[in-house]
Amino acid sequence: MCGAIRSSRARGASIVMEIQSAKHGKLWLWFDERIGLSDFAKLAKKKEVPLHRHTFWYYFGGMTLFLFMIQVATGILLLLYYRPSAGEAFESIQFLMTEVQFGWLVRSIHSWSANLMIFAMFIHLFSALLLLAYRRPREMTWLSGGGLLGLSLAFGFTGYLLPWNELAFFATRVGTEIPGVLPVIGPFLRRLLRGGNDVTGATLTRFYGIHVAILPAFATGILGLHLFMVQKHGMSRPPSVEKNSGEKKTMPFFPNFFLRDLVGWLCALGLLAALAAYYPAELGKKADPFQSAPIGIKPEWYFMAMFQTLKLLPSHIFGIEGELLGVVGFGVIGLILIAMPFLDRNASLGKTSSRLAAAFGLLLIVYSVVLTYLGYTMSPTK
Amino acid sequence: MANDETSVPPDSGRRNFLNWFLGTTAGAFFVAVTYPLSRYLIPPEVEESTAHTVTISIKPQEVKANSGQIFRFGSQPAILIRTPNDELKAFSAVCTHLACIVQYRSDISQIWCACHNGHFDLNGKNIEGPPPKPLEEYVVNVRSDQIVASKRG
Numbered sequence: 001m002c003g004a005i006r007s008s009r010a011r012g013a014s015i016v017m018e019i020q021s022a023k024h025g026k027l028w029l030w031f032d033e034r035i036g037l038s039d040f041a042k043l044a045k046k047k048e049v050p051l052h053r054h055t056f057w058y059y060f061g062g063m064t065l066f067l068f069m070i071q072v073a074t075g076i077l078l079l080l081y082y083r084p085s086a087g088e089a090f091e092s093i094q095f096l097m098t099e100v101q102f103g104w105l106v107r108s109i110h111s112w113s114a115n116l117m118i119f120a121m122f123i124h125l126f127s128a129l130l131l132l133a134y135r136r137p138r139e140m141t142w143l144s145g146g147g148l149l150g151l152s153l154a155f156g157f158t159g160y161l162l163p164w165n166e167l168a169f170f171a172t173r174v175g176t177e178i179p180g181v182l183p184v185i186g187p188f189l190r191r192l193l194r195g196g197n198d199v200t201g202a203t204l205t206r207f208y209g210i211h212v213a214i215l216p217a218f219a220t221g222i223l224g225l226h227l228f229m230v231q232k233h234g235m236s237r238p239p240s241v242e243k244n245s246g247e248k249k250t251m252p253f254f255p256n257f258f259l260r261d262l263v264g265w266l267c268a269l270g271l272l273a274a275l276a277a278y279y280p281a282e283l284g285k286k287a288d289p290f291q292s293a294p295i296g297i298k299p300e301w302y303f304m305a306m307f308q309t310l311k312l313l314p315s316h317i318f319g320i321e322g323e324l325l326g327v328v329g330f331g332v333i334g335l336i337l338i339a340m341p342f343l344d345r346n347a348s349l350g351k352t353s354s355r356l357a358a359a360f361g362l363l364l365i366v367y368s369v370v371l372t373y374l375g376y377t378m379s380p381t382k
Numbered sequence: 383m384a385n386d387e388t389s390v391p392p393d394s395g396r397r398n399f400l401n402w403f404l405g406t407t408a409g410a411f412f413v414a415v416t417y418p419l420s421r422y423l424i425p426p427e428v429e430e431s432t433a434h435t436v437t438i439s440i441k442p443q444e445v446k447a448n449s450g451q452i453f454r455f456g457s458q459p460a461i462l463i464r465t466p467n468d469e470l471k472a473f474s475a476v477c478t479h480l481a482c483i484v485q486y487r488s489d490i491s492q493i494w495c496a497c498h499n500g501h502f503d504l505n506g507k508n509i510e511g512p513p514p515k516p517l518e519e520y521v522v523n524v525r526s527d528q529i530v531a532s533k534r535g
Contacts (some may be wrong), residue, residue, distance in 0.1 A: 170482055174497055177480040195425045198457065202425065259508040290452050290459045292475070292485030310480065311498040313512055321514040322480060380496065381487075 011342040038294065047253035048234070052241040057127035058257075060120050061230070066265045067117035068223075070272070071155075074110040075212065084208035085202030087163035090286040097283060108276035114159065116272060118152055118302050125149060129340065129361045133236035139341040141229040146338040147222045151215055156300055164204055169287035171299050172207070173199045174307075181324050196277045200289070296380040305368040306330055308375035336360065423469065431456030435532035438462060438472075442524050445470065450486025450493070459483050460520065462529065465504050466491055470522045472531040473506045478515040493517065 024032075032038050049058060060157045081100060083092040096103035117124035125145065129135060174201065180190035195202035237248070251257050299307050309329075313322035336343065337360075344356045438453045440462060445451060450463040452475055461475040463486050473485050473493065482497035492509075493502040501510035506517035520531040 132397060170497060174480045174482060186511060191523075196428060197430070290454055291483065292452055293482040294460075295496050297482075297496050307498075310512065314480075315512050315514045322512050323514070380499070381494075382499075 043231075044254040045252070047231070048250040049253050049257040050235055050237045050241075051249040051251050052237065054127075054131055054238055054241065055251075057110075057123075057131065058235055059261060060124040060127060062261045063264050064117055064120040064124055065223075065227075065270055066268060067113050067120060067272075068219075070113045071110065071165075072116060074106050074113065077106045078110055079212065084162070084205050086164060086204055086287075089162060089204060090283070093163050093283055096279075104280050105276060108280040109272060111281035112272055112275045112279075114156060115301070116275075118156060120268070121149060121152055122302070126361055126365060128236075129337075129357055131236070131238040131359055132344075133238070134341040134357075135236070135239075135344070136341070138229070138233050138236055141226060141233065142341050143338065144222050144226040144229060148219065148226060148332075151219050151222065153302070155211065155215050155219075156302065158207040158215070160300060161204060161207045162211065163283055164287050165284040166287055166291070167297060169199060169289065170293045171296050172203060173302075175303075176203070178323075178327055179312075181321065181327055183324075198289070220281055298375065299359060301372060304375040305371035308371040308378075311375075333364065337364075362374055435530060438529040438531055440512075440529060441527050442470065442529055443527070448488045448491060451495065452483065452485075453531075455520070460531065461493065462522070463493070463504065464529070470524065470529065471504065472520040472522045473517040474520075475517075477513055478508065478517065479511075479513040484517070 028037060049227065078096070081092055081096045082104065083089060093107070096107060098104075108171065128142070157172075157175055161168045176190055176193045179193065180186045182189065191197060193203075193206075194200075195206040298304065306326075310323055310326050313326050315322050317325050340357060340360075346356070421450075421497050426453055433456045436455050437455075440451055440453060445462060445464040447464050447468050448466045450461050452459050453472075454460070455472075455474070459475040460486060461473050463471045463473070464469055465471060473484075477484050477495040477496065477497065477500055479498055479500050482495050484495045484500075484502065487494040490501075492503065493504070493506070494500070495502075495511070497512065499511045500508065500513035502513065502517055505510050506519045508514065508516050519534065523530045523532070
């Protein structure tokens with residue numbers, strides 16, 4: 001009896017194998033048996049993307065990921081020529097830009113892709129905020145996303161110093177001075193960041209280590225968590241859509257949505273290639289710690305709103321130093337943004353109108369755009 | 383029977399001890415790793431130049447009226463200025479706002495920081511923009527063709 005069942009099971013299994021091998025070929029079967037390819041295939045089949053009038057905004061998460069992959073690839077290439085010391089960093093990039101074949105292109109792609117990635121990430125952040133995607137049970141997705149935003153800004157800030165040029169030097173002097181204005185822990189934080197009391201070669205080496213090892217390690221972990229959470233909960237359907245439509249339309253992720261994603265990536269790649277080819281990254285003048293800050297100095301565009309705020313704040317407000325208030329203000333805004341799923345009770349209770357997120361999000365967008373505009377248009381000497 | 387189930391098992395003292403033992407060992411291990419790690423990350427103190435006086439490598443006649451130049455005061459940048467009234471002055475060149483290096487602007491005869499548009503007058507006093515404090519002023523002495531700057535006090 002047992003033998004009969006066993007042999008019929010074996011027959012059944014061999015029939016299934018034959019059907020699969022007809023569909024996939026022997027190589028697929030060999031790997032499937034060892035690493036379980038069909039489990040992945042099942043997972044890919046199961047994943048669906050909600051279809052509604054805001055579906056467009058779902059593309060920006062994937063686009064950020066795509067640009068991040070470009071950053072990893074070009075970053076590894078840059079490592080082959082870069083030398084992380086005050087005496088050699090600028091010269092090594094000069095060599096890369098002028099002597100190494102396509103060196104200018106690799107560096108330009110790295111620099112432009114960083115900007116586009118931050119831009120795509122901001123769109124992703126604000127669309128998730130305004131479509132209330134952070135509500136229960138996606139709090140962890142939101143928090144991990146906040147972590148990734150912080151890491152990306154840190155990537156941008158530390159990477160900016162590595163060419164060791166004039167702009168980089170002063171941006172880092174100011175940027176590391178900012179936590180330094182905090183009472184009690186400020187001077188300690190500044191020393192920890194700079195690897196000493198001033199921005200020197202020690203800071204460059206430290207930023208290099210942070211940029212190419214510490215941040216990537218954290219980014220890998222948090223990105224893994226973020227993607228796992230997206231996989232676990234699926235994409236969030238905005239409450240306004242959820243209320244109005246009875247029928248829930250979806251699209252299979254694979255291949256339908258994924259192919260559309262690829263079209264978006266191709267557009268991003270096209271834009272990136274054009275920017276890198278027509279506006280190659282500049283190198284400027286080598287940093288000199290005994291030179292005045294150049295007229296018209298400014299940070300990367302995503303720090304411009306903060307930079308301009310610090311410029312406009314008066315020296316004292318109600319007896320408190322202006323920059324301290326500014327720095328604490330930035331911190332509070334960041335905290336509100338990160339804590340949104342816990343502050344916004346309406347959205348987490350499933351109500352459609354969530355004035356807090358909308359008001360906060362729109363205010364933040366308007367403020368950043370206006371201050372960034374002022375930063376680029378106001379005369380630097382007045 | 384019910385009494386037996388709710389009563390404390392005979393070896394709970396030993397279990398508690400082992401848990402406590404394991405917990406403290408884990409704690410000690412954690413401290414043994416994080417303490418050296420955090421000390422490693424904090425950069426060692428490097429002897430700062432405590433010089434009170436420096437001889438500037440700029441000759442007095444090289445500084446024209448209504449102009450300024452950066453010079454080294456120990457490990458820090460400082461600025462030497464000849465005012466429109468032909469007076470030599472020296473200040474720390476580190477902006478009191480966010481530590482950028484200031485410059486002299488002859489068009490307005492002021493010390494100016496390009497980073498956040500901070501203005502200082504010719505006594506180093508913060509007069510406009512975000513800087514919260516005046517620049518530290520050094521005493522300037524001219525000895526034949528040498529300029530010597532020294533900290534006050």
